[in-house]
Amino acid sequence: xxxxxxxxxxxxxxxxxxxxxxxxxxxxxxxxxxxxxxxxxxxxxxxxxxxxxxxxxxxxxxxxxxxxxxxxxxxxxxxxxxxxxxxxxxxxxxxxxxxxxxxxxxxxxxxxxxxxxxxxxxxxxxxxxxxxxxxxxxxxxxxxxxxxxxxxxxxxxxxxxxxxxxxxxxxxxxx
Numbered sequence: 257x258x259x260x261x262x263x264x265x266x267x268x269x270x271x272x273x274x275x276x277x278x279x280x281x282x283x284x285x286x287x288x289x290x291x292x293x294x295x296x297x298x299x300x301x302x303x304x305x306x307x308x309x310x311x312x313x314x315x316x317x318x319x320x321x322x323x324x325x326x327x328x329x330x331x332x333x334x335x336x337x338x339x340x341x342x343x344x345x346x347x348x349x350x351x352x353x354x355x356x357x358x359x360x361x362x363x364x365x366x367x368x369x370x371x372x373x374x375x376x377x378x379x380x381x382x383x384x385x386x387x388x389x390x391x392x393x394x395x396x397x398x399x400x401x402x403x404x405x406x407x408x409x410x411x412x413x414x415x416x417x418x419x420x421x422x423x424x425x426x427x428x429x430x431x
Contacts, residue, residue, distance in 0.1 A: 257271060257272060258316075259314045261306065262310065262314060269306070272318065273302060276319065276322050279319070279323075280301055281298050283323065283326055283327070283397070284297045284326055284329075284330055287330040287334065287392075288330055288334065297326060297329045297330060297333060298326065301322060301325045301329060302322075304325050304329075305322055305325055320403070320406060324407050327389070327393075376430070378429070379425075379426045379429035379430050380426060382425065382426075382429050383422055383426065386418075387422040388422070390404055390418055390419060391422045391426075393407075401419075
């Protein structure tokens with residue numbers, strides 16, 4: 257399919273787009289939490305991919321390549337717009353009319369969780385961008401070490417070392 261895309265075959269281009277657009281959009285939405293920006297970056301991902309398709313080994317699977325382009329575009333977008341790459345996910349519990357559950361005050365628990373989430377976001381912002389990106393890919397996106405290492409051009413050992421340093425830095429800031 258990539259060889260046909262490189263030759264300018266419109267059917268192959270459409271198949272590539274239809275196959276990978278939903279996954280790229282989901283990834284960008286997960287990073288940016290902005291559907292308009294995510295859609296724009298998905299479009300830009302395909303534009304850049306197709307304009308640089310001659311650089312790609314056409315025998316390789318296109319997903320890691322497209323994912324890397326989209327990920328870098330998301331990182332650049334987030335930096336330019338001072339967006340936080342990780343928004344704390346809060347689930348406020350309202351299952352008790354009195355605002356209590358099992359004798360605990362749900363409002364106080366919610367505030368504490370929100371504060372913990374904000375502290376975590378601040379701690380992540382102290383990491384160098386590359387460390388933060390790799391940590392978030394692993395923890396939030398669920399990427400394997402092998403996928404992250406391949407995308408970043410690192411050995412597994414180097415990635416493990418980077419992840420250790422990133423976790424240690426976050427732990428220090430949180431303490």
